[in-house]
Amino acid sequence: MTSFQPLNIRRFQQKAQVVTPDTIYWDRLAKPELLKEHTTIDYIDFSPSEPSNFVLTCSVRVQIYNLVTKLVVKNLSRFQKTAYGANFRQDGRLLAAGDEEGHVKIFDTTSRNILRLFKGHKAPVHRAFFTADKLQLASFADDKSVRLWDVANEKVVQTYEDAHTDYIRAGAMHPQSSHMFISGGYDGKINLYDTRAEKAITHTLDHGSPVESMLFLPNGSIFITAGGTQVRVWDLISGSRLLTTMSQHHKTITCLSLGSDGRRLLSGGLDRHVKIYDVSTYKTVHTLTYPNAVVSLGVAAKDQAVVAGMVDGLVSIKRMIVESKPSHLKKIRVSYRKQRLQKMARPATGVPVDHVVSDKSKGNKLQKFDIHLRKYNYKKALDCVCTPLNVKKHPEMVVAVITELQHRGALQAALTDRKDITIIRFINFLCKHLGEVRFMRPLLNAASAVMDVFENNAFAYNKPMIAALERLKRTMKSEVELTCQLLQIKGALEMIIGGALDNNESSTNHSYTQPIPTKMHPSKAASSYIVIVD
Numbered sequence: 001m002t003s004f005q006p007l008n009i010r011r012f013q014q015k016a017q018v019v020t021p022d023t024i025y026w027d028r029l030a031k032p033e034l035l036k037e038h039t040t041i042d043y044i045d046f047s048p049s050e051p052s053n054f055v056l057t058c059s060v061r062v063q064i065y066n067l068v069t070k071l072v073v074k075n076l077s078r079f080q081k082t083a084y085g086a087n088f089r090q091d092g093r094l095l096a097a098g099d100e101e102g103h104v105k106i107f108d109t110t111s112r113n114i115l116r117l118f119k120g121h122k123a124p125v126h127r128a129f130f131t132a133d134k135l136q137l138a139s140f141a142d143d144k145s146v147r148l149w150d151v152a153n154e155k156v157v158q159t160y161e162d163a164h165t166d167y168i169r170a171g172a173m174h175p176q177s178s179h180m181f182i183s184g185g186y187d188g189k190i191n192l193y194d195t196r197a198e199k200a201i202t203h204t205l206d207h208g209s210p211v212e213s214m215l216f217l218p219n220g221s222i223f224i225t226a227g228g229t230q231v232r233v234w235d236l237i238s239g240s241r242l243l244t245t246m247s248q249h250h251k252t253i254t255c256l257s258l259g260s261d262g263r264r265l266l267s268g269g270l271d272r273h274v275k276i277y278d279v280s281t282y283k284t285v286h287t288l289t290y291p292n293a294v295v296s297l298g299v300a301a302k303d304q305a306v307v308a309g310m311v312d313g314l315v316s317i318k319r320m321i322v323e324s325k326p327s328h329l330k331k332i333r334v335s336y337r338k339q340r341l342q343k344m345a346r347p348a349t350g351v352p353v354d355h356v357v358s359d360k361s362k363g364n365k366l367q368k369f370d371i372h373l374r375k376y377n378y379k380k381a382l383d384c385v386c387t388p389l390n391v392k393k394h395p396e397m398v399v400a401v402i403t404e405l406q407h408r409g410a411l412q413a414a415l416t417d418r419k420d421i422t423i424i425r426f427i428n429f430l431c432k433h434l435g436e437v438r439f440m441r442p443l444l445n446a447a448s449a450v451m452d453v454f455e456n457n458a459f460a461y462n463k464p465m466i467a468a469l470e471r472l473k474r475t476m477k478s479e480v481e482l483t484c485q486l487l488q489i490k491g492a493l494e495m496i497i498g499g500a501l502d503n504n505e506s507s508t509n510h511s512y513t514q515p516i517p518t519k520m521h522p523s524k525a526a527s528s529y530i531v532i533v534d
Helices: 021-026 328-344 368-374 378-385 388-393 395-407 411-415 420-433 440-456 463-508 522-527
Strands: 033-036 041-046 054-058 061-065 072-076 083-088 094-099 103-108 114-119 125-130 136-141 146-150 155-160 168-173 180-185 189-194 201-206 211-216 222-227 230-235 241-246 253-259 264-269 273-278 283-289 294-299 305-310 314-319
Touching: 021 273, 021 283, 041 305, 054 083, 054 305, 061 083, 061 094, 094 136, 103 125, 103 136, 125 168, 136 168, 180 211, 180 222, 189 211, 222 253, 230 253, 264 294, 273 294, 368 378, 368 395, 378 395, 378 411, 388 395, 395 411, 395 420, 395 440, 411 440, 420 440, 420 463, 440 463
Parallel strands: 041 083, 041 294, 083 125, 168 211, 211 253, 253 294
Antiparallel strands: 033 314, 041 054, 054 061, 061 072, 083 094, 094 103, 094 125, 103 114, 125 136, 136 146, 146 155, 168 180, 180 189, 189 201, 211 222, 222 230, 230 241, 253 264, 264 273, 273 283, 294 305, 305 314
């Protein structure tokens, strides 16, 4: 005689989220460590040299923090008005920042001294970046101009007046070529500059919305722009054509950053999310959620940390948890396990066997409701599974028992001659989970069984019982109405798709005759709106 098999609860469990290598990797980010500044965090940048310090630009201060201790290493407060966009040079020895007065200042990160002060812009300078050869600096300002400065001589090399028709809030330098860079303005335009060409602005592209951030990929052949709710990817080699558009945010995208040595792209937005994309496919591989709108973002080298600045001055620091390598003790355990299996495979005769069949039946313990089902105690099985804990956190267990009772034809017997509170608790469970797709069919049958119980037995219809039955009635009615609406939408979509396919076929066949509309058969038209309730 075969042993009693426990109920299969797994078929009613929700589908698990698809676990990808990126999900496992980015889930290693530890719980955020928070810093609080006074106002909005304008810009975050990591030092390319060791140690991996990061700089925060906030109000009239530019502060360099230590990633490990979260303490301020340098405080550059030589600003009369708001500072913007402080970022490191490629070697980490210098730091450039713009300000509200229209100046660009270059600091020595070791001594905090101002080495250069560039004056010439007539409006706030929001971004300033060093060129690839470290000899020049480009500044992007609200006076709609872009200026190229010589760091050594402290003089302007080139001025691009009226490069845009609105504020210029974004720019990026080519990572390998020192004579190429791009700018993005609130007019939605993207300008490409080549200082060697007679016409400095070689291309002008349209992003479609105000450009908030932009960057080049490490090889320099592709650049990415962010503005509105879209991230756009452009191919510089093939004439700056648009490669793809990503619309994963539902509010304005404010910042971009690269991670995993340029293999991952991160975008932060006002919707409190940071989306992580695979640069090879431009598909979203992970999402980070923050307590407020994200306006600045920085990723440390080798993904040591992800730092996000928010609109309320909160700074979130998520450090990557480094997994330790397997120790020699683990190797000893593995070798000991192999030796034990080899001993098990050698019986007393000393002759080795091909395979050892282990008895796992002892570890297969039955649940309490399984024990009651084995003894045909259906009421006790239902009472045992309908505990508040199971109803709240494990509804799949309750539905599995209900389904088993239905298969045995015993659900009606399990609900007969019960107290009112038991019937009301069962009806409440039906009303709560009837709309879930995984539970809908068995719970509809269970609701039918409840009505059969009331039809065949006499009940004292008190107020709580009548209220429970009214709830069940409303739930059933709303599900039927929802099904009707979905079927109507399905029918409308089928007509739209069918019309589109007919138009495509007529265009491919070069048919210029007007198609004669055909009338749908009444039976086919009505079949789209029939609701079948088991």
